[in-house]
Amino acid sequence: MLVELASLELNWLRRRHDKSIPLPRVAIDDSLLYTGLYCWPCAEEHPVDGELVPLDRGLIVLSTAWIHSDAEAGAALAHEWRHHQQFHAGWRLGEMAAWNPDGEGYETAIYRYFTENPKETDALLFEMAASPAPHHEYYMDIIRGEWT
Ligand SMILES: [Zn+2]
Numbered sequence: 111m112l113v114e115l116a117s118l119e120l121n122w123l124r125r126r127h128d129k130s131i132p133l134p135r136v137a138i139d140d141s142l143l144y145t146g147l148y149c150w151p152c153a154e155e156h157p158v159d160g161e162l163v164p165l166d167r168g169l170i171v172l173s174t175a176w177i178h179s180d181a182e183a184g185a186a187l188a189h190e191w192r193h194h195q196q197f198h199a200g201w202r203l204g205e206m207a208a209w210n211p212d213g214e215g216y217e218t219a220i221y222r223y224f225t226e227n228p229k230e231t232d233a234l235l236f237e238m239a240a241s242p243a244p245h246h247e248y249y250m251d252i253i254r255g256e257w258t
Pocket residue numbers: 189193229230233
């Protein structure tokens with residue numbers, strides 16, 4: 111189901127220097143195969159659970175199928191917001207980073223995702239600072255090679 115949220119829920123992430131950044135749309139789509147998705151602003155539309163959403167302001171999509179607590183929701187929102195900041199700071203975001211937990215195992219997928227993609231490393235560090243959540247400790251154990 112597409113639920114397009116008012117953008118007020120992003121105001122806690124907009125620090126003083128971010129106020130010039132236009133707020134993206136935010137939607138919930140439980141058919142998403144991962145926690146969150148960011149689409150940068152452009153003239154196209156993106157399908158969210160069968161409905162086309164304009165990308166004129168950019169779009170953050172979260173899946174509550176993968177989010178199990180307020181802390182995880184905050185972290186996911188902060189993560190996708192960071193990609194929005196990156197876009198407005200001039201980063202070339204390019205393709206989505208490869209995410210293949212079935213092919214290589216969950217811990218290896220986490221390690222590769224957050225260490226081989228600068229935009230994802232940056233977004234992880236941002237979400238950890240903006241909205242700490244219990245899973246961050248597990249992620250950091252993996253990144254340090256201390257999960258075995
Ligand atoms: Zn990301």
